[in-house]
Amino acid sequence: MEGFLFLIILVLLVIILSKNSSHNKDIKSSIEDINEKLNQLKKSLSSPENITARPTVDVKPTPKVEPVIIKPVEQKPIIIEPKPIVADAISKPIAVPKPVHITEPIKPKTPVIPQKSWFETFKEKNPDLEKFIGENLINKIGILILVLGISFFVKYAIDKNWINEYARVGIGILCGSLVMGIAHKLKKNYAAFSSVMVAGAISIFYFTIAIAFHEYQLFNQTVAFIIMVVITAFSVLISVAYNRQELAVLSLIGGFAVPFMVSTGSGNYMVLFTYIAILNIGILAISYFKKWKVVTILSFIFTTLLFFSWVVKELFSNTLPHAGALAFATLFYFIFNITIVLNNLRNKGTFSIIEYGILIANTFFFFGIGLTIIHDWELQIKGVFTLSLALYNLVYAIILYKKFGLDKNSIYLLIGLTLTFVTLTIPIQFKGNYITVFWAAEAVLLFWLSQKSKINGFKYGAIAVQGLSIISLMIDWVQAYDMYNEPSLQLILNPIFITGIVVLTALIATYFIIKKETVNFKVLGFDLDLSLYKNLLLIAAVGIGYLVGILEIIYQSNQYISNQASALSFAITYHFIFSAALVFFGLKNKSNRFKKFVLLLALVNIALYCVIFYRLSSNEMAVNYNLQLTYNYAFLFHYIILACMVYFGICLLNHAKEKPVFGFLQSKVALWLFAMTLVYVFSNEVIIHSLKLAPQLVDVTQLETNYPAKNVNDVYYDDYNRTSFISDEFNDVKRQVIKIGYPILWGILSFIFLIIGIKKQWKQLRIISLSLLGITIVKLFAYDINNVSETGKIIAFILLGVLVLVISFVYQKIKKLVVEEDVDHSKNPDTHV
Incomplete structure (x- = not known):
């Protein structure tokens, strides 16, 4: 059976090679045809050169043209025409086209070139669909079908027990080797097709070893792991030799799949992540030299997912090795952080959006996973961890900027990360007002650094931190100025009041730092209006200053004064x-x-x-x-x-x-309101001083006798009765003042208004005086005369009568002055109110 399988493979190989040779013959014949055509073109190009030379000799009417040219030369002395023409020509390009040409090309550049659809880009790369299918798509489908066919045949042979375990593994390795050999043979003429065949060969190797380990147990886990590592290393070398990025991607996928292929469910995380780190270093080194960004992206994604899933699994099972997990998280962070920057330095360009994304994602993934590990470890070093991350980014930015000249946007990003972690350090490590104090001081420092370093990006960070400090201060006020908090705050020299003073000082210091700056600026597409921010700083400083004082006074006065x-x-x-x-x-x-x-x-x-x-x-x-x-x-x-x-x-x-x-x-209404306000305030003062100076205003003995405080349950009832009793006593005094004191006071004020109105020649004030006097007289007879003591009635009537007579006498005395004033006012109505 093995011979039969080998025969089939040889037949396939012969067919492929025969097709290759026939294809080479066609290429040679086409090259010969092209050479013949080139020779014919050379012969045809040699004869027209003589033809072009003849017309140049024949057509030379230069002597006839000379007299024609002399005529305009005689007209050249008339310089009147060229001068305005030259002036216009000079003035027009300077005044009109230059600004137009500056603004117009910028406008079409601002709109981003519309992104082409996937189908349009595909058509550009593959204008000939037949060629794409014949040369690109079919070979991939063919290799897939071939691999499936071989696997089906091997499975059939295994099911029939034609092949034992060792022979099965040998066949798999042999098939992979044959496919690899064919791919190498076709490498020079069919690079794309050969790379696909190499991918198929490497896949055969991986699956063969995996089946040999899991299904047949031909070797232990360590041997299987070593063999797969060798396959991965071989595939990496092949990708470099073939200079094919897709082979590097396949090597990466295979490398990450190796631990799962040889896993038995009880692995050693030290071996696993050491292998992943070595794999990443190797793959990223190739990506660095070959400029394969896709490999870097996939390597970061696979590593992040693998490590995150492992940490989550170990956390839920309460078996997380904290020290080892934090060490490997740090190692992976440094690997990708350094690799991204090295790629940028090698290419001497700016970061792409994807590279920025990887750099930020890598940093925050490490920050998040690190805090998670430290929290589960129950160590109080979260702030130290955050601060160390900030310091690393700061030192990293300084070195890259001074030593290697990294572009400024990348430096801004690293500095932004530094500021972010510095800002997060205090709230993570400390509590309460320490956070507010730190943020307020940090905002001032960032504004100062922005001014000294001319890096405007610092200002945005400073504004954000300053906003956070104000919000944090408000939270501190709500928590600290609670009357039910124990122990109570010390007078003035307490943390909350000092924190408010620090924030206020930071706002004032910031205003003076940027006071002389007038130029607005833009960073990352965001505009900042400095004049507007200065006004906001003044408003915030006034508001914070007011609240700092009044909140402290309210709290402390209620602590020490029971009234x-x-x-x-x-x-x-x-x-x-x-x-x-x-x-x-x-x-x-x-x-x-x-x-x-x-x-x-x-x-x-x-x-x-x-x-x-x-x-x-x-x-x-x-x-x-x-x-x-x-x-x-x-x-x-x-x-x-x-x-x-x-x-x-x-x-x-x-x-x-x-x-x-x-x-x-x-307006006249304003003068009336002003006068009535004076009357109201002085009337209230008469009542206040009457209450203050009244002897034995409330009979305390009678109050305690009639309404004693019985017990705690009756305190509100007793307080209401006592308050009502005191209020009645106060109202009796107020009524006497209103009936006796008000007429006298209003009469005096009426007289004062009259005198001022005469001296200042304010007719409207004199009218107010007479109106007030009239109201006083009406009040005296309509209200004050009832239920008042004889003594008070006599005093009020006598004094008011004297005042009325005095006012009347004054009017008679200055009658002539008043009439003259009215005449003047009629002539110049705008001179008086």
């Missing part, structure tokens, strides 16, 4: 002082937008006081009586708030005299 109104007064006073400072610096700014903002802030603060914060002092007094406390902070601080209110009012008045950004400030 909520007193504690709140600290934060409100800080708010008004901060707002006043912001208005002060904002009005010095030349930007109208900023002036609008600070003036609007002043108006909002005045409205907030009139609507909400006016009752702060009275609330403090009520809580003091309720809880038997003696706090006086809100009452004292309200003078500071009033000072800020006065400053806001002065700023608004001064701005109204100029060209205001708000036209509303010069």
Whole structure:
């Protein structure tokens, strides 16, 4: 039977060789025909040379042309025509075409050349479909059919017990050798066909040894592994000798398949990954010298999948050898990281998208798998691992840039990886505010490095890190300023307040670092407007500065002061002082937008006081009586708030005299609102000071007798009753003030408005004065006269009457001045409000 099989193989070999010889004869005959045609063409080309020489001798009417040429020479002295022509010709290409030719070729270049479909590229590479099928496709199908036929025959012979185990393996090796020999014979004339046959031969070798090991147990695992390694090495050498990339891919696939072909389910990972590392080094070395990028890509994919699947399997079975796994992960990372860069240095070009992808994927795969191994190992070195990866990329970038001149985009990538891992180091290793402090400092450092090194890519990293620092600070605030946290934070010198100051300082430092930079720039297709970022930095600095102070004050005041109104007064006073400072610096700014903002802030603060914060002092007094406390902070601080209110009012008045950004400030309504606000604030001050100075405002003995605090369960009920009792006592005092104090105060304010209106010649203010006086008189007779003490009634009526008479006397005294003013105002209506 073996002889019969050998005979069939010989017949096939003879047929192939006979076809080869006949094909060679056809080629020789065609070459002879081409030579004959070339000789004929040479003979035909020799005769026309004489013919072309004759017409050149005959046709020489040069003497006739000379007199014709002399005529335009006589006209050349008229230089008037060429001068404008030359000027136009010079001016046109300089002014018009140059910018047009610069912009127009750029526009068609920007759109990327449309990618051709798979079928179009296939047609370009193989314009003759018949040739592709006959020379390329059929040989692959033929070798596949041949391999299948041989395998079917061998299987049939084995099923009939014609061939024993050793003979079967020998036949397989013999068939592979014959196919390899035929491929080598056809290598010179049929390179593509011979490479396909080599692939088939190597496949036969692999499957033969695998069957001999698994099915027949002709040799042990070690021998089978060594034989397959030899086959892999042989296939690699063949791929280099044939200079065929597809053979290298086959060698790579076969090399990675070897461990699975000889696997028995209980392998040694040290042997496995040592073999994979050696295989990668060999294959990648060939890829380096032959410039076969596909081999590099496949090698990375196969290695990553194999190692990842092994780590996952060992993790689930709780048998992961941590030290060995981390060592091999590091080894594979260095192999591919160095190989990708070496390929780029050898080719002296820029990285392709695929190479960038492999470099990034390799780095982050190693980072992820390394953290996984360290976490399962329960070692507290995650931050050290991350930082070491950052340092490696930094040193790697410096060496490649200075020693080998690697292109800048690749250096930017390595520096970007460095910054990424440096940024991740602190949150991985530490917790809390350390992360925020580190990111804030890193952002400033990156901006400084960008300015010194002129590498604009640093700025994008700095902006990202600065954003992370602000977000991290907000998270710290939420976690730290919780009233229920134990232990409580130390006053001012606590980690959270210091962290806020560091972030604020980083924002201010960043602003001054980039303050003088005005040129915008683009990196990797992204534009950065520096002027916009400077404004954002100022806004962020103001916001962070405000929040750092007010959050600390709210937290600490509630920790140390039991009266909520007193504690709140600290934060409100800080708010008004901060707002006043912001208005002060904002009005010095030349930007109208900023002036609008600070003036609007002043108006909002005045409205907030009139609507909400006016009752702060009275609330403090009520809580003091309720809880038997003696706090006086809100009452004292309200003078500071009033000072800020006065400053806001002065700023608004001064701005109204100029060209205001708000036209509303010069209207009559604004003056009315301003005057009414003054009346409201002074009226509230009368109530506050009346409550503060009233002797025995609340009868504490009666309060404790009627509403004692019984037990914890009744505390809310008792607190409500006590608060109601105190509120009633306060309201009695307020009613007396409203009926007696308000008429006197409003009369005085009316008189002051009148005097100012006369001196400043503000007719509208005098009208406000008379209106306020009229409201006071109506209120006095309609409301104040009822249920008021005789003493208060007498005082109010006498004082108000005196004020009314004084006002009337003043009007009579200055009647002439008022009339003259009205005449002037009618002539120049725009000179007065």
